[in-house]
Amino acid sequence: MIGSGFGNISIMTRSLAWAIICFLVLPITVVFAVSVTDRHYLSLPESGVSFQYYRNLFGSGPWLTSILQSFVIACASTAVAVVAGTLCAIGCWRLGSRASDLVRMLMLAPIMVPTIVYALGIYQFWIDLRLLDTYAGLIIAHAVTGIPYVVITVSTALAGFDPRLEQASLSLGASMGQTLRLVIIPNIMPGVVSGLIFAFIHSWDELVLALFIAGRAVFTLPRRMWDGINESLDPTMAAVAAVLIAVTVSLLCADAYVRSRRGS
Amino acid sequence: MLGPSGSGKTTLLMMIAGFVQPDRGGIHLGGQPITHLPPEARNFGMVFQGYALFPHLSVFDNVAFPLKVRRRPRAEIEEKVKAALDLVKLTTQSQRLPRQLSGGQQQRVALARALVFTPHLLLLDEPLSALDKKLRAELQEELKRLHRKLGLSFIYVTHDQDEALSMSDRIVVMSDGRLVEQGTPLELYDRPRTAFVADFLGKSNFVRGRVESHVEGGFVFSGGGARFMQQIRDAKPDIGSGVTVALRPEKLSILAPGAESDNRLSGVVREWNYFGSEFRILVDTPSCGPISVALPAWNAGVSPEVGQSLELGWSAGAGMEVQEA
Numbered sequence: 001m002i003g004s005g006f007g008n009i010s011i012m013t014r015s016l017a018w019a020i021i022c023f024l025v026l027p028i029t030v031v032f033a034v035s036v037t038d039r040h041y042l043s044l045p046e047s048g049v050s051f052q053y054y055r056n057l058f059g060s061g062p063w064l065t066s067i068l069q070s071f072v073i074a075c076a077s078t079a080v081a082v083v084a085g086t087l088c089a090i091g092c093w094r095l096g097s098r099a100s101d102l103v104r105m106l107m108l109a110p111i112m113v114p115t116i117v118y119a120l121g122i123y124q125f126w127i128d129l130r131l132l133d134t135y136a137g138l139i140i141a142h143a144v145t146g147i148p149y150v151v152i153t154v155s156t157a158l159a160g161f162d163p164r165l166e167q168a169s170l171s172l173g174a175s176m177g178q179t180l181r182l183v184i185i186p187n188i189m190p191g192v193v194s195g196l197i198f199a200f201i202h203s204w205d206e207l208v209l210a211l212f213i214a215g216r217a218v219f220t221l222p223r224r225m226w227d228g229i230n231e232s233l234d235p236t237m238a239a240v241a242a243v244l245i246a247v248t249v250s251l252l253c254a255d256a257y258v259r260s261r262r263g264s
Numbered sequence: 265m266l267g268p269s270g271s272g273k274t275t276l277l278m279m280i281a282g283f284v285q286p287d288r289g290g291i292h293l294g295g296q297p298i299t300h301l302p303p304e305a306r307n308f309g310m311v312f313q314g315y316a317l318f319p320h321l322s323v324f325d326n327v328a329f330p331l332k333v334r335r336r337p338r339a340e341i342e343e344k345v346k347a348a349l350d351l352v353k354l355t356t357q358s359q360r361l362p363r364q365l366s367g368g369q370q371q372r373v374a375l376a377r378a379l380v381f382t383p384h385l386l387l388l389d390e391p392l393s394a395l396d397k398k399l400r401a402e403l404q405e406e407l408k409r410l411h412r413k414l415g416l417s418f419i420y421v422t423h424d425q426d427e428a429l430s431m432s433d434r435i436v437v438m439s440d441g442r443l444v445e446q447g448t449p450l451e452l453y454d455r456p457r458t459a460f461v462a463d464f465l466g467k468s469n470f471v472r473g474r475v476e477s478h479v480e481g482g483f484v485f486s487g488g489g490a491r492f493m494q495q496i497r498d499a500k501p502d503i504g505s506g507v508t509v510a511l512r513p514e515k516l517s518i519l520a521p522g523a524e525s526d527n528r529l530s531g532v533v534r535e536w537n538y539f540g541s542e543f544r545i546l547v548d549t550p551s552c553g554p555i556s557v558a559l560p561a562w563n564a565g566v567s568p569e570v571g572q573s574l575e576l577g578w579s580a581g582a583g584m585e586v587q588e589a
Binding site: 162164165167168169170171173174176182183186187 | 283309313316318330334377
């Protein structure tokens with residue numbers, strides 16, 4: 001159905017669209033080529049394809065520790081962000097007043113303020129709270145910066161939610177808690193899942209905060225990549241990047257799948 | 265509850281349901297104040313405009329919802345949901361999702377869901393407005409049947425006067441956020457007290473004038489240079505005071521030459537329409553402006569023509585004295 005309109009598009013428009021897609025996607029594909037290089041520095045493969053750096057990645061303690069740390073932090077901060085962001089979006093939607101617009105704006109602040117400014121602020125704050133270089137410190141920071149994504153996607157889902165369903169549920173004797181659990185959440189699930197995926201990706205590849213407030217005990221994957229690029233041009237980095245891209249793409253595919261299943 | 269759109273009937277229903285808090289006054293059910301109760305504690309069934317079925321739940325789960333949130337045992341839920349679906353003749357479709365059903369079927373599910381927990385009261389907000397005419401008539405009959413069978417009070421909001429007349433035991437007419445008049449359909453149609461109800465519930469012509477003299481059981485008033493006789497309603501109006509008399513189009517007749525009548529009014533046919541069962545004729549009268557007349561087609565006596573002069577007549581008891589605004 002979507003394809004039926006393509007016949008009318010001129011060749012100009014079509015080639016421009018493809019050029020932009022290539023511009024966006026091609027640099028990423030280079031990473032895959034580099035990750036299978038047979039040489040000792042970041043370069044394209046010369047005489048053959050080698051998976052030594054993948055072996056290196058999955059056989060090395062520090063890299064695996066970082067992947068595990070990043071995963072734990074991403075999961076925990078996503079859980080916090082999804083619960084807080086969903087409740088916030090539902091609260092704003094129910095109030096529906098000027099004040100709630102303001103709250104929603106405020107919730108978006110973490111992605112409007114430059115991350116580096118934000119990271120500096122958190123750094124100062126975390127010194128006093130003794131949260132520097134702890135899981136809790138990074139999880140909280142990632143959760144707060146992940147909330148906006150959840151608020152946006154859940155608010156969008158709520159915009160298409162018929163408020164009469166809530167009234168119907170209440171009139172049928174359900175408490176507000178039951179209405180939330182049995183009626184509102186199931187109907188905005190696609191928005192919640194999208195928010196969850198975005199919040200996870202956000203934490204998974206977040207570098208600036210990790211640079212400022214962690215460094216020794218907590219050493220996330222992006223942080224290790226950053227150090228790796230600064231210190232040595234180890235092609236393991238490309239292998240890591242390839243793995244990261246694969247994870248991200250599969251998450252986005254999951255998101256698209258959830259949406260399409262809901263839409264049908 | 266009947267009224268034009270924007271008259272506040274849905275808002276009033278929402279107050280009864282508990283979704284809107286009144287600024288002043290209270291709501292009582294059987295003598296008990298319920299104003300402070302939240303909607304979920306009122307135990308009122310409600311059928312919404314557009315049905316508001318839960319799109320993610322099957323027909324069965326939609327109907328079971330009020331019982332599940334009340335934590336009834338599973339066997340009881342099964343049994344009651346079956347009975348409710350039986351009541352609205354929908355037993356075979358219980359595993360479908362709402363979007364797989366037709367409008368009429370969705371309406372029945374909404375009804376079953378609102379009745380399954382034996383509510384104290386059933387509230388219906390223009391439940392049939394989205395359906396076509398034939399289906400609407402069918403469901404009207406079914407609602408009346410259910411009403412008789414269950415012996416439960418229904419509060420039914422509509423802007424359709426025919427629906428209100430044919431389905432109600434009592435009608436409350438609203439306009440501009442106010443209750444204008446209430447009574448049985450017969451009282452409101454036959455003896456409206458206000459010009460608004462006389463014109464909104466069916467159509468009316470209005471003859472206005474000043475009282476000239478009192479006669480036995482009635483009074484004479486004059487308007488636009490003509491004199492009319494009118495039966496009294498409650499008390500004789502003061503001589504010299506203004507009166508408005510509402511005249512149903514079907515209570516007017518066309519007088520044969522030389523026929524006797526309490527009131528007569530001559531005019532010229534401006535336009536006429538044929539509706540199968542009746543003629544509707546619009547007559548321009550010099551003293552009272554345009555007057556509309558409905559005549560049973562089989563017994564019209566004349567076949568109307570534009571520009572034809574004729575004389576209208578009605579008895580002193582046919583008109584109804586009403587209050588303006």
